Amino acid sequence: xxxxxxxxxxxxxxxxxxxxxxxxxxxxxxxxxxxxxxxxxxxxxxxxxxxxxxxxxxxxxxxxxxxxxxxxxxxxxxxxxxxxxxxxxxxxxxxxxxxxxxxxxxxxxxxxxxxxxxxxxxxxxxxxxxxxxxxxxxxxxxxxxxxxxxxxxxxxxxxxxxxxxxxxxxxxxxxxxxxxx
Numbered sequence: 001x002x003x004x005x006x007x008x009x010x011x012x013x014x015x016x017x018x019x020x021x022x023x024x025x026x027x028x029x030x031x032x033x034x035x036x037x038x039x040x041x042x043x044x045x046x047x048x049x050x051x052x053x054x055x056x057x058x059x060x061x062x063x064x065x066x067x068x069x070x071x072x073x074x075x076x077x078x079x080x081x082x083x084x085x086x087x088x089x090x091x092x093x094x095x096x097x098x099x100x101x102x103x104x105x106x107x108x109x110x111x112x113x114x115x116x117x118x119x120x121x122x123x124x125x126x127x128x129x130x131x132x133x134x135x136x137x138x139x140x141x142x143x144x145x146x147x148x149x150x151x152x153x154x155x156x157x158x159x160x161x162x163x164x165x166x167x168x169x170x171x172x173x174x175x176x177x178x179x180x181x
Contacts, residue, residue, distance in 0.1 A: 085120060088145060088172055092124065099136045101126040103165075119171045121150070126166055130154070133166050146173050 089106050096104045109121035126133075133154070140147060151169040 084145075084174065085172070088143075089122070091143060092122075092140070095136055095139050096126055098139075099128065099132045101128040101132055101136060101166075103127045113176070116175065117173050118176050119148075119173045122170050122172060124166070124168045124170065127157075127163050128166070129162055130164050133164060140170075147171070148173075 085108055089108065092106055093104065096106075103126055105123070105125040107123045109123065112119050112121070126136075128136075137149075148171045149168060150171055151167075153167040155165045155167075157163045157165065
């Protein structure tokens with residue numbers, strides 16, 4: 001009987017060891033992997049849903065890009081390869097004359113050299129009615145050359161006759177010839 005009891009205890013111990021080994025070495029690791037895969041699957045489902053939602057915005061973004069491209073135009077074409085400072089100054093003087101602006105002063109500053117673009121500051125002064133000055137600015141924006149207006153100062157005259165003194169600092173740009181390619 002003692003042998004049989006020992007044999008049953010040994011069988012039970014082996015069964016418990018096998019069940020424990022199975023649970024510890026196979027079942028629990030597999031459960032962890034299943035849980036991790038479930039979390040990854042949920043994250044991927046969320047990512048796919050977000051991508052699907054964002055893909056609906058694509059046509060609106062394309063339309064916005066086209067509007068910006070039309071507004072900007074060919075930016076590179078507005079930056080000449082040569083300085084052409086004299087031509088620019090002549091155009092500005094002509095614009096001021098067209099709009100009957102008086103007391104014209106157009107003074108270029110010292111050229112600023114940068115890697116791909118060089119720029120030249122130009123100080124401008126004149127007097128005229130506010131409508132004339134605004135029309136001058138509007139026409140200056142239509143020039144086929146990139147002009148960045150850095151500073152504008154408008155001062156009303158002392159006797160309030162409707163004349164305004166304008167002081168403006170602009171930068172014009174050009175590509176140095178050595179960098180063309």
